[in-house]
Amino acid sequence: MLVSSNSYMYEMIRSELTDIVGSEFVCTHEADKFGHSIDYYWIPEMWHDRGMETPRPDFVISPANAQEVSKVIKLANHYHIPVVPWGGGSGSQGGALPIFGGIIMDMKRMNKLIRIDRESLTVTCQAGIIAQHLEWSCNKEGFSTMHLPASISCATIGGFLAHRGTGVLSTKYGKIEDMVLSLEVVTPTGEIIRTLPVPRHASGPDLTLLFTGSEGTLGIITEATLKLHPQPEAREFRAYIFKDFHTAMSAGAELMRSRLQPCAIRLYDETETITHVRKVFNMELAQGSYLVFGFDGRKDITACQMKYAREIMEDKYQGQDLGSKGGDLWWENKYKFFYPGFMFHLPQAFGTLDTVATFDKIEAVYWAMKNVVTENFPQARFIGHFSHWYEWGCMLYARFIFEPQDVPKDPREAVALYNRVWNMAIRAAIANGGVINEHHGVGIKLGHLMKELYGPAMPVLEGIKKQLDPNNIMNPGKMGFKGV
Amino acid sequence: MHIDKYTDAILNCRFCFMCRHLSGIGNVAFTESDTPRVRASLLYGVTTGRIQLDNPDVIACLYRHDLSGACRRNCVKHFDEIGLNLAARADIVASGCAPASIQALADSLMQTARWTVDGSGEVLYFVDLYTQETGTVAAAFAKIMAKAKVSYQTVSGGCIGKGLKTLGYLPEAAAAAKQFAAVVEKSGAKTVVVSNPAAYDALVNDFPALGIKLAATVMHTSEYILSLALPWQNPQEVYYLESDFLRNYNSDLPAPHSLLQAVGAKNRPFGTNDEESYTCGEGAVLLPRIDASLVEKLAQYIEARADAPSTDRILVASPYTKLMLGKYTSLHVQTLEEFVAEAI
Ligand SMILES: Cc1cc2nc3c(=O)[nH]c(=O)nc-3n(C[C@H](O)[C@H](O)[C@H](O)COP(=O)(O)OP(=O)(O)OC[C@H]3O[C@@H](n4cnc5c(N)ncnc54)[C@H](O)[C@@H]3O)c2cc1C
Numbered sequence A: 001m002l003v004s005s006n007s008y009m010y011e012m013i014r015s016e017l018t019d020i021v022g023s024e025f026v027c028t029h030e031a032d033k034f035g036h037s038i039d040y041y042w043i044p045e046m047w048h049d050r051g052m053e054t055p056r057p058d059f060v061i062s063p064a065n066a067q068e069v070s071k072v073i074k075l076a077n078h079y080h081i082p083v084v085p086w087g088g089g090s091g092s093q094g095g096a097l098p099i100f101g102g103i104i105m106d107m108k109r110m111n112k113l114i115r116i117d118r119e120s121l122t123v124t125c126q127a128g129i130i131a132q133h134l135e136w137s138c139n140k141e142g143f144s145t146m147h148l149p150a151s152i153s154c155a156t157i158g159g160f161l162a163h164r165g166t167g168v169l170s171t172k173y174g175k176i177e178d179m180v181l182s183l184e185v186v187t188p189t190g191e192i193i194r195t196l197p198v199p200r201h202a203s204g205p206d207l208t209l210l211f212t213g214s215e216g217t218l219g220i221i222t223e224a225t226l227k228l229h230p231q232p233e234a235r236e237f238r239a240y241i242f243k244d245f246h247t248a249m250s251a252g253a254e255l256m257r258s259r260l261q262p263c264a265i266r267l268y269d270e271t272e273t274i275t276h277v278r279k280v281f282n283m284e285l286a287q288g289s290y291l292v293f294g295f296d297g298r299k300d301i302t303a304c305q306m307k308y309a310r311e312i313m314e315d316k317y318q319g320q321d322l323g324s325k326g327g328d329l330w331w332e333n334k335y336k337f338f339y340p341g342f343m344f345h346l347p348q349a350f351g352t353l354d355t356v357a358t359f360d361k362i363e364a365v366y367w368a369m370k371n372v373v374t375e376n377f378p379q380a381r382f383i384g385h386f387s388h389w390y391e392w393g394c395m396l397y398a399r400f401i402f403e404p405q406d407v408p409k410d411p412r413e414a415v416a417l418y419n420r421v422w423n424m425a426i427r428a429a430i431a432n433g434g435v436i437n438e439h440h441g442v443g444i445k446l447g448h449l450m451k452e453l454y455g456p457a458m459p460v461l462e463g464i465k466k467q468l469d470p471n472n473i474m475n476p477g478k479m480g481f482k483g484v
Numbered sequence B: 001m002h003i004d005k006y007t008d009a010i011l012n013c014r015f016c017f018m019c020r021h022l023s024g025i026g027n028v029a030f031t032e033s034d035t036p037r038v039r040a041s042l043l044y045g046v047t048t049g050r051i052q053l054d055n056p057d058v059i060a061c062l063y064r065h066d067l068s069g070a071c072r073r074n075c076v077k078h079f080d081e082i083g084l085n086l087a088a089r090a091d092i093v094a095s096g097c098a099p100a101s102i103q104a105l106a107d108s109l110m111q112t113a114r115w116t117v118d119g120s121g122e123v124l125y126f127v128d129l130y131t132q133e134t135g136t137v138a139a140a141f142a143k144i145m146a147k148a149k150v151s152y153q154t155v156s157g158g159c160i161g162k163g164l165k166t167l168g169y170l171p172e173a174a175a176a177a178k179q180f181a182a183v184v185e186k187s188g189a190k191t192v193v194v195s196n197p198a199a200y201d202a203l204v205n206d207f208p209a210l211g212i213k214l215a216a217t218v219m220h221t222s223e224y225i226l227s228l229a230l231p232w233q234n235p236q237e238v239y240y241l242e243s244d245f246l247r248n249y250n251s252d253l254p255a256p257h258s259l260l261q262a263v264g265a266k267n268r269p270f271g272t273n274d275e276e277s278y279t280c281g282e283g284a285v286l287l288p289r290i291d292a293s294l295v296e297k298l299a300q301y302i303e304a305r306a307d308a309p310s311t312d313r314i315l316v317a318s319p320y321t322k323l324m325l326g327k328y329t330s331l332h333v334q335t336l337e338e339f340v341a342e343a344i
């Protein structure tokens, strides 16, 4: 922000903002500004835990529609004020933090379900709707978005689109970028645009995908049309324990290569099977690697797919069958892992090193990350599971954890340690065929690694940013783009 | 400080997002600060000295909470973010930082308590201020009792401590509770029946926590009417909106549902889910006098979720919720007593 909050110019800007969205929706309260200074990124949480000041926005604005968003963006361009979109603040990469102050554009007031199209099976909604609220409304009409992430209760549809998020049923129904048909976006200069109405076309490059994953740096998503699905007649799960992680991975990959259509597969390495699966399910499990999968849809087809999948698990890879109960437990407790009491929390230091690679590389990526973490940081634990599976590969959801006694007391030293782990682990992933992230995005956490990941392609991204956002007002300093 | 007793809620809620979809005020005001995460984070800042509890913005934030208990109920470990908020209010009051409007409200509650007991019988029906304000709920209860041929006493005249407790005035709340307990004792009643779930919660939870043991059994009207095992039927299609106090504070008290079943009502699910609070801020007891605009928003949020707002028959356990929905929406709302009495 270029003007001090003690200056009359600050009041002038406040008046202009009030003129656009109404006084109730221009917030400068300490409590709300504080609320927007911490998201789900470990560093701001740790900063607050240590009694340090977290960067606050100057204004928190809650627009009602794209027109108001557009007017605020035009105003911000006029005064060169940073604008940071905020959905639910549940992002783990610091993407929504007002690191340079300015305006937080809190999207949650834009929470309308606009239309359910029963013929095409689509739903159109404003981008600030909390995913659970949207899902509930669709359920009431007999449908589901099938977007069921662990943060369904707190994150917005716009936030998921901005981070290319994913849910537990991604293996069949896809990530959010597979679910979206089209978007309404307010560009960084304030134009309200719509991307093409359908995602499959040969009418030029896909603007929908340009904005999906752009983390608020290329504009503000104000409306989205997503696929809907009828609620399935049946959904069945089954779980197995394999003697080791390699065998479990081979079985999972084989299931995907068989082109059966599981709705979910999740594989926990030996360590996470002990530390997490057992704890959350409160269940005795044999030593080894836990793998769960499921099918849904018509009852007869589900049963038939399950039969073939069992053959792969049991006959070919000698998995120990935990039955449907072992699988149902996972489904019933799928969000429980994320509640306090089961989740890591400060003063521990922890991070989710998620990446994705093809099947021929994913184990190498896993071992490279695990080795680099455990060898360089012997005090850290490393656990991992593989949550989202594709025809060609799968996603690694690895975590490192430092117990409180191993985390430096000085917050600056804690940041340095934290970043050393991230840099080493992510570089190891890239070197072995992985990428810096699969569904949590980049934010400030991984921005500095974007050049390493993209190499000579990075200037293409930077060129797009510059063209769309000549004054660099949209979420500056994120995703590897320059700050103010 | 009172909040020191809630360290586990502070430490667990401060960075947790898992119940934000149930944050009543957050959902209607679209604010980040009206969530258990931010309130707990602010209070963590208070414990470290980084944030001051005399900050007017922090105080305003803490008094906006609708105290529905929906988040605590949803929480896998049931961390007591409600207890934490009430403790923070008590600390604000104890440190002399209560806003003038809150102080005035508390004063008015302390001054109005003038208990009157009428009638005779072993049942004492407590007509609290909200029940009284409806003008119809106590009459419905009277009609049921007349038909059941049970004579009873009524007691009315003030706050039994619940309102004062939610404002953070703990010693004053305790004094009010003791005064009421003495009135009950003097009445000789064996059973105290209340329509307002807030009063029910005060009598079954707050009183024992204060060391006050009533000689009488406490029953919500739904429990009491059910115990009468009357033959009336009212087999209509209704939408019963759960009470914060009966569901979220008292482990899903089964009586309202059992009563509906007993009278043959066909209860349809309201809204899109059974997790949110649809009470207009019942848990906060005095929210209309703290910020009426929030109550109006909560009421409109409920109306927007009705299947057919102009024709749906909405039932509530709480006279408070009936009053607020009546004031701010066009919904047709009855309490359980009224619904049962209608069939007589
Ligand atoms: C307990 C927990 C569990 C989680 N589990 C999952 C999971 O299962 N799957 C998953 O994918 N993620 C998960 N996450 C991470 C998080 O929920 C996602 O990253 C989600 O996409 C963030 O959405 P949000 O609305 O909270 O966005 P925010 O955190 O507010 O913002 C994220 C980014 O998007 C930008 N943004 C927000 N709204 C818009 C908009 N309308 N237009 C343009 N840019 C916008 C912001 O500027 C920021 O850069 C989890 C988080 C938590 C706290």
Ligand code: SF4
Residues within 6 Å of the ligand: A339, A340, B012, B013, B014, B016, B017, B018, B019, B020, B036, B037, B071, B072, B074, B075, B076, B077, B078, B079, B080, B081
């Ligand atoms: S009450 Fe439970 S779910 Fe809600 S914020 Fe606290 S710890 Fe999280």
